[in-house]
Amino acid sequence: xxxxxxxxxxxxxxxxxxxxxxxxxxxxxxxxxxxxxxxxxxxxxxxxxxxxxxxxxxxxxxxxxxxxxxxxxxxxxxxxxxxxxxxxxxxxxxxxxxxxxxxxxxxxxxxxxxxxxxxxxxxxxxxxxxxxxxxxxxxxxxxxxxxxxxxxxxxxxxxxxxxxxxxxxxxxxxxxxxxxxxxxxxxxxxxxxxxxxxxxxxxxxxxxxxxxxxxxxxxxxxxxxxxxxxxxxxxxxxxxxxxxxxxxxxxxxxxxxxxxxxxxxxxxxxxxxxxxxxxx
Numbered sequence: 001x002x003x004x005x006x007x008x009x010x011x012x013x014x015x016x017x018x019x020x021x022x023x024x025x026x027x028x029x030x031x032x033x034x035x036x037x038x039x040x041x042x043x044x045x046x047x048x049x050x051x052x053x054x055x056x057x058x059x060x061x062x063x064x065x066x067x068x069x070x071x072x073x074x075x076x077x078x079x080x081x082x083x084x085x086x087x088x089x090x091x092x093x094x095x096x097x098x099x100x101x102x103x104x105x106x107x108x109x110x111x112x113x114x115x116x117x118x119x120x121x122x123x124x125x126x127x128x129x130x131x132x133x134x135x136x137x138x139x140x141x142x143x144x145x146x147x148x149x150x151x152x153x154x155x156x157x158x159x160x161x162x163x164x165x166x167x168x169x170x171x172x173x174x175x176x177x178x179x180x181x182x183x184x185x186x187x188x189x190x191x192x193x194x195x196x197x198x199x200x201x202x203x204x205x206x207x208x209x210x211x212x213x214x215x216x217x218x219x220x221x222x223x224x225x226x227x228x229x230x231x232x233x234x235x236x237x238x239x240x241x242x243x244x245x246x247x248x249x250x251x252x253x254x255x256x257x258x259x260x261x262x263x264x265x266x267x268x269x270x271x272x273x274x275x276x277x278x279x280x
Contacts (some may be wrong), residue, residue, distance in 0.1 A: 002205040003089070004054060006047070007064030008071035009211060010040040014095055017123045018152060018171040018186065020178045023222040024065045028210065037221055044073040048080055050213060050231040056085035058236075059111060063091035064208055065222065075101045078108065087111045093118075093126060094135055102135075102142050110145045117163055119153035123171065128158045137162055175196035175220040175265035189264045193257045195271040204248055205240065215239055217248065217261065225261045 010028045015021055020029060029038070039046070051060065060081040062068040069092060071077075083087050089112040117136065118126045126132070136159065140147070149155075149166035171186045172178075180186045200206050200218075208216040213232030226248060227237040239245060251258045253272065262268045 001132055002055075002057070002201075002203065003059040003061055003085075003207070004066065004153050004215075005061045005064045005206075005208045006042070006073050006077065007208055007210050008042050008062070008068045008077065009066050012066035012070060014067050014093055015125050016152075017066070017125065018174075018178065020174055020222045021065075023177050024224070027089045027222070027224040037096055037212045039212040041071060042073075042077075044076055044080075045215070046211070046232065047073070047077045050085060050087075050209065051077075051081055053231060054086070055236065058205075059087040059089055061089035061091065061112075063089070063219070065210075065219070066178065067093050067095050069094070069096040069101065075104050078105055082108050091116065092113065093124070093133070094139055095126060097139070099135070099138050102139050102144075106142045106144050108145070110147075113144050113147040115139065115149045117151050117159050117166070118156040119151045120156055121153045123152045128156050132144055133158060139271065151162060172266050174222055175261050177220065177222040187266060189266050192263050192268055195254070196205060196252045196262055196268045197271040198265075199267045200270050203240075204245065207239070217244075220267070221261060259280075 011025055012019065012021055016190065028040070062074060062078055068074045068090070078088060082117035088108050088110055090110060091114045093116050094272060116124065118124045118128050140162065149163050150169050151166055152169055152171055154168070155163050155166055173180050173186055173188045175189055178186065190275060198204060206218055208219055208221065209231060210216065213230040215228045215231055217228060226244055227241055228244050248260055248262070251260045252262055257263070
């Protein structure tokens with residue numbers, strides 16, 4: 001299933017340890033990319049313009065490289081994508097989410113709704129104050145479809161009695177984009193050689209949309225190494241016929257170990273059927 005992750009803004013005040021915000025903010029400001037306009041916050045009008053270009057079978061996920069609800073129009077965007085017939089997924093910390101937001105979105109038949117809660121080790125740099133706890137309780141009592149809970153370690157002691165069963169995820173170095181302290185339990189990626197593919201998508205169509213229309217290869221692309229194009233200026237289909245997307249496929253099919261981000265990513269796996277053996 002093809003997916004498009006929505007980064008509703010550049011810059012996230014959550015500033016969690018495992019999220020290389022320094023890389024995305026610096027790259028966004030300096031990158032010489034198609035359609036560069038420095039729009040750090042996605043407008044509702046721009047979102048509608050771009051989503052209208054995306055086939056309805058493509059899943060729209062509100063996740064990306066910042067907490068989605070740090071954009072005040074996130075709920076309106078989500079409801080519009082649902083109205084257009086897209087499957088909808090959410091990955092959120094619930095920071096900035098209100099009870100009205102929850103009441104408005106609980107009718108949506110989410111494919112995934114992953115709530116990421118603070119942990120006792122402070123890897124997720126969010127203080128679960130009374131207002132936050134009240135929002136979490138309201139969210140968990142709202143009968144949201146397909147909701148699940150995760151934490152990067154043991155859930156924060158203020159939340160243990162609220163969240164119940166949850167998944168403890170493993171921190172990774174985001175394909176080498178995260179500077180890792182030796183004392184922090186982060187899974188470092190090893191450089192991989194030979195023909196590879198992605199464990200998430202062998203079509204490389206699980207992409208990330210930034211506020212100015214820039215489309216990145218995936219959610220590991222914090223340094224914006226692989227820009228497929230810009231949805232403000234071109235069609236969705238053309239993102240996958242351009243040089244960058246084709247170059248990624250060629251590079252991963254190649255035995256010369258030509259460097260691309262995927263070779264440092266924990267999600268890449270050996271490709272047994274290499275097809276054409278491209279030379280780069």
